[in-house]
Amino acid sequence: METTTSPARAKAGSAQHPGTVARRRQRVGWLFVSPFLLIFVIFLVVPLGYAFYMSLFTSTLAAGKSFTGADNYIKAFTDPIFLEGMARVGFFALVMIPLQIGIALLAALVLDTLATKLSKASRLLIFAPYAIPVVIGALMWGFLYSPRFGPATTIFEVFGMQAPEFLSANLIFGSLVNIVTWQWSGYYMIVIYAALRSIDASIYEAARVDGATGTQIALRIKVPMISSSMVMVLIFAIIGTLQFFTEPVVLRNIAPGAIDAAFTPNMYAYALAFQYSQFNYASTIAFSLGILVFIGSYIFLYFTRKQSGLEK
């Protein structure tokens, strides 16, 4: 870290005094990062600050805007709708993340041992859903689940059974898990696969000489060596799952009975803001969700900091 403090006065072409050069470089460094920092402040720092500010007030038609301090937070953390939504996405995370990462890891490990045309083709096919917008993915699955359009009825009839009602309140959880797994496993697989590819293969030779089997190599050598990729993928899965929004909103069109307007905290914040114009409380919910996800990811990162590539 340099100790220069005075504003950079050096002009290009002036005598190349070492201190002057360093100061000029400092200024150039700031020039490179400042466009992003500007956007960062306007669209991340300011909205977060504004959400926090809004959350401290309550507006009513009768009394107008008044400062209510932590009242909105007390309300939120005792609000059964918000708590239920948080519990629901928490439960989604517990089921969905191991499933997605498990499939991704298994597929990546298998792909890493094969280099056939068939394996290359399946790699692309498994990845393909990532290129589909989430809305379109959810729409498609909505059709597939539907007893009117979907193949399920036909397929189950072959076995003389009745197709399950995928869009009923009982099964909607599994139906949503399926959509998310379908959409994201391929992306995680490619990240893990790319990390596996960059391991030097000579390590495996040494292990094999020592008598290690393929499974042992996979679990004892490959997985530990790509732990930073695994941590990164897990962080993204956590962040993604806890802000669950698009899939339930799209499926709600066809299964309004099974998914209510406050199914997830994000949906609740959206409904509060855009249907009920409760902007202060909506900001409280949004801010609380943001903080909870941040704390959750941070704790995870803290405990895996040795493996993570994100520490710096």
Place this chain on the structure above:
Amino acid sequence: MSAVTDKPSVRKSRSSRDHTERGVGDNRRIGSHVLLGILAIYFILPLWWLLVSSTKSTSSLFSSAPLWFDNPADFVDNVQGLFTHQGGIYWTWLGNSFLYAFTGGVGATILAILAGYGFAKYRFRGRGVAFGFILGSVMVPLTALVVPTFLLLSNVGLINTPWAVILPSLLSPFGVYLMRVYTQDAIPDEMLEAARIDGSGEFRTFFRIALPMLKPAIVTVLLLSVVATWNNFFLPLAMLSDPQLLPVTVGLNNWTKLSNAGAGGEQVWNLITSGAFISILPLLISFLFLQRYWQGGLAIGSVK
């Protein structure tokens, strides 16, 4: 510096090597292929269904076999329907999606390249703090920002304009992180010093020497940010109410809502399936053509 940067994390693919020498027996190979085959079918089946369905009329969507073609010529009718239904607004939506994804994605990439390079190659006061904030913000769920951003933009009258979608899409902290890590690995300081000694200015060095070396990371960050903007649903849903400004995702969702409501004239299931099919082609094709870049690029920053 962290251990992440010990060695270049992106190397040439070893796909040319013979992987059978990794000791996988024939039985294992058959088992592995069966497993991959099952996964591939699961992941591709919905897309196959969409391809088939995009060629069906509404009545055959209900009546014919769901996983096979009925009368492929109906695809032409569906496309014509997309040109006439609500004055061909579908194509406006598709154009909007392109506009938002392109401006948002390219803009976010440019900002990420500049910032990543600045953080990687210059020592300046406040660098550590600024980068720490950016890294922490990777964990902030961007959807939590939608409601406050909406309130802020409505104060300055930008709601219901393309800017309300494009400007927030420029924010890509993860892109900056990727570019920084990649720049550190790919461009040695000695090379920049050599350029300086030869009299090349800082910006000239950046454009002439650094930029070409960053190509794989640029393609990766560009694809990731284009996908993020193209995919975004919450942001345009909140920011835009004028039907003419919607991206194709929000537009098609609106058609589904209307069709489900059962209003007779609004039942356009055939247009939803064919419209959805057409809308996924651009990204699928870009991924296919750029695969050798992004597959390697995705490993950036994740390997010790």
